[in-house]
Amino acid sequence: MKTGIIGLPQVGKTSLFTMLTGVEVTPGKREDHLGIARVPDQRLDQLGDLFHPRKLTHATVELVDVASLTQESLRDGSGIAALRNVDALIHVVRAFDDPSVPHMAGDVNPLRDIQNLEFDLVVSDLGQVEKRLERVEKDIKKQKTPALVEELALLQRMKPHLEAEQPLRTLALSVEEEKRMRGFQFLSQKPILYALNVGEDQAGQLETATDRAGIKTAPKTGAVAICAKVEAELAGLGDEEAAEFMGSYGLKESGLARLTRAAYALLGVMSFFTAGEDECRAWTVPVGSRAVEAAGAIHTDLSKHFIRAEVIRWDQLLELRTEAAAREKGLLRLEGKDYIVQDGDVMHIRHSG
Ligand SMILES: Nc1nc2c(ncn2[C@@H]2O[C@H](COP(=O)(O)OP(=O)(O)OP(=O)(O)O)[C@@H](O)[C@H]2O)c(=O)[nH]1
């Protein structure tokens, strides 16, 4: 899974990137940064406490911190290139007040900033669609293939939608049509998570911050508030100190955990676990995945030679402590290929070969 961090200058993109990935970057340099974020998961940590595995492996998300997504970089294509193949966008929106940090638009106004950047994405896509339309219309005159005719019809639907300043996210497309358009990497089509970066004074009211800012969620859109300043301080603390520090703000979990949860919900993915003395590990799969597909996420061979999955809910396993005890109680279930995996399932794949 790959996510692109975008936003206006000086809103806290790199601060967020650093807090998610732990990658320190040279301040002041305007360049894209790439990093891997560990997806925090208390359930996995607890499984780790139970099994004491040699390896504890969290799920990861690839992040790219895009230095400047300006109207120019969108026009010349360099901004789009940085976001190729990202599954989702995180739009960092400034909500903190700090006279020492210049604000490009003058004053703090999250809604306006969201609308402006959305507009830039829509304009960029419109340019792409128009270019492609011209090409397809030309080609169709030479040779009228069914594929071109379909593409033309689709582009002709997209154009007025974009001209009405609507992002492609809100255009209903069939699975087939989505596939057809994927290669174009339209930016306004990607799911987007608004990350409202609030000041320390609001760190205690993160739950309500996005509502108070008037951010409405729409299809393929999510919103979450974080306080980069508080997170940066958290990063330097041990677990106990961190809990105490969060408690002083009335926070139960880190912004990191909140943000990744929101991103998972937005992307329609979830985690299941494998657990043993060797390794406890979280795996990310789409919600609704079948057992055989989950097995394939671990290794293609496991899906090919899949026999059965032994499944138990993570909290039940923690309560009963051992798989033997779980089996005795009948809580360790044997499931077939078509079992729909649930968030938090602990699975052991039985396979042949
Ligand atoms: N007061 C306050 N300052 C913040 C907060 N988050 C970031 N900053 C400051 O804002 C400035 C910009 O932060 P960056 O993380 O570099 O922002 P950016 O979006 O990456 O900036 P560019 O890459 O230059 O566009 C830095 O001086 C940060 O310390 C916050 O929550 N509160």
Ligand SMILES: [Mg+2]
């Ligand atoms: Mg930056």
